Amino acid sequence: MTDAAALIVAGGRGVRAGGGTAKQYRTLAGVPVLRRCVQAFLAHPRVGAVRVVIHPDDGDLYRDAVRGLDLLPPVAGGAARQDSARLGLESLDGVDPRFVLIHDAARPFVTGPVLSRVLGALEEAPAAIPALAVVDTLKRADPGAQAPPLVSGTVERAGLWRAQTPQGFRFRPILDAHRRFSGQALTDDAALAEAAGLAVALVEGDEDNVKLTTPEDFHRAERLLAATETRVGTGFDVHRFGPGDAVMLCGIAVPHDRGLEGHSDADVGLHALTDALLGAIGAGDIGSHFPPTDPRWRGAASHLFVRHAAGLVQAAGGVIVNADVTLICERPKVGPHRQRMAEAVAEMLGVETRRVSVKATTTEGLGFTGRREGIAAQAVVAVRLPAE
Numbered sequence: 001m002t003d004a005a006a007l008i009v010a011g012g013r014g015v016r017a018g019g020g021t022a023k024q025y026r027t028l029a030g031v032p033v034l035r036r037c038v039q040a041f042l043a044h045p046r047v048g049a050v051r052v053v054i055h056p057d058d059g060d061l062y063r064d065a066v067r068g069l070d071l072l073p074p075v076a077g078g079a080a081r082q083d084s085a086r087l088g089l090e091s092l093d094g095v096d097p098r099f100v101l102i103h104d105a106a107r108p109f110v111t112g113p114v115l116s117r118v119l120g121a122l123e124e125a126p127a128a129i130p131a132l133a134v135v136d137t138l139k140r141a142d143p144g145a146q147a148p149p150l151v152s153g154t155v156e157r158a159g160l161w162r163a164q165t166p167q168g169f170r171f172r173p174i175l176d177a178h179r180r181f182s183g184q185a186l187t188d189d190a191a192l193a194e195a196a197g198l199a200v201a202l203v204e205g206d207e208d209n210v211k212l213t214t215p216e217d218f219h220r221a222e223r224l225l226a227a228t229e230t231r232v233g234t235g236f237d238v239h240r241f242g243p244g245d246a247v248m249l250c251g252i253a254v255p256h257d258r259g260l261e262g263h264s265d266a267d268v269g270l271h272a273l274t275d276a277l278l279g280a281i282g283a284g285d286i287g288s289h290f291p292p293t294d295p296r297w298r299g300a301a302s303h304l305f306v307r308h309a310a311g312l313v314q315a316a317g318g319v320i321v322n323a324d325v326t327l328i329c330e331r332p333k334v335g336p337h338r339q340r341m342a343e344a345v346a347e348m349l350g351v352e353t354r355r356v357s358v359k360a361t362t363t364e365g366l367g368f369t370g371r372r373e374g375i376a377a378q379a380v381v382a383v384r385l386p387a388e
Helices: 033-042 059-066 081-091 112-121 171-180 189-195 215-226 268-280 303-315 335-349
Strands: 004-010 047-054 099-104 127-133 138-141 151-155 161-163 167-170 200-204 228-242 246-249 252-255 319-328 356-361 374-386
Touching: 004 033, 004 081, 033 047, 033 059, 033 099, 033 112, 033 303, 047 059, 047 081, 081 099, 081 171, 099 112, 099 171, 112 127, 112 167, 112 200, 127 189, 167 171, 167 189, 171 189, 189 200, 228 268, 246 268, 252 335, 268 303, 268 319, 268 335, 268 374, 303 319, 303 335, 319 335, 335 356
Parallel strands: 004 047, 004 099, 127 200, 319 356
Antiparallel strands: 099 167, 127 161, 127 167, 138 151, 228 374, 246 252, 319 374
């Protein structure tokens, strides 16, 4: 059984946001809103599966936004958000997770700590939501059509909270509740859980976990992302030659008279790149995330490591500016494969190919690479992060 699955509801039209495109597919600092959401969940260690609920007409937009990400196939939503959430939950029946996180695609700044707090609360309660206590004085407006409206009273704010997503639930109870209340118009999934008699815990939300609804929201989000700093990470890795007839380099199988030895697929370029990504955000190294003693990673494809590290960058609010990988070897020849390597890396990182450089050099016959005993690689990555 999967510990936790995430369901990203992205079937709305978002007409109030303007821009001519559904808001979940618009970009912020060059990255689609939906992609920002999805990567935050993919990066969380307890989330084992992510599925997006989309509008039936948005297949091409969806594929472009999430290209290269390891997601379950999307499912078509319904006429209303509640219908879309129910259809998404039904599609997870075979996955059978312990917990499910239901998130609005219009909230692209969700962070790992928020996910952890929600999942932690689900160990004790059947439902949990992130929320912020209301601190502003609340006024009730006169329901008349006068402009500007007149105040008709003050609302007591004690005990009031502003709900956010993801809203978390034990999977079976919330699926049953959605089936039971299908067709009823409730404000969110937590309201449906309340109607079904499920206790809903409140955990601390995040002021930056805003929902993009209007053009002004997009302007504020761009300003938030503009307050950034650039950090640089470096990585270096080495693998020795062993038996085989090809080597994996930057995601491409290159024919050779030998292979590379390693616990995973020994892709020296991607291992250096993973360390560079982790280094840029101060998140340790590849060994701390994927220990060579763990049998789960025996023979694993190294693009999984790169995507995990790129997801952590996204979860930290970061944007990958560029990546530069240098392969150091006498043989095999890298030149004929460089473009395919760059394209493969770009897809893993979710960036344009022009932001990726893959090149090769030799050590003029010196050292272990010169003796053709193995291959080394170094990588440099620049990441734009919110300024602290």
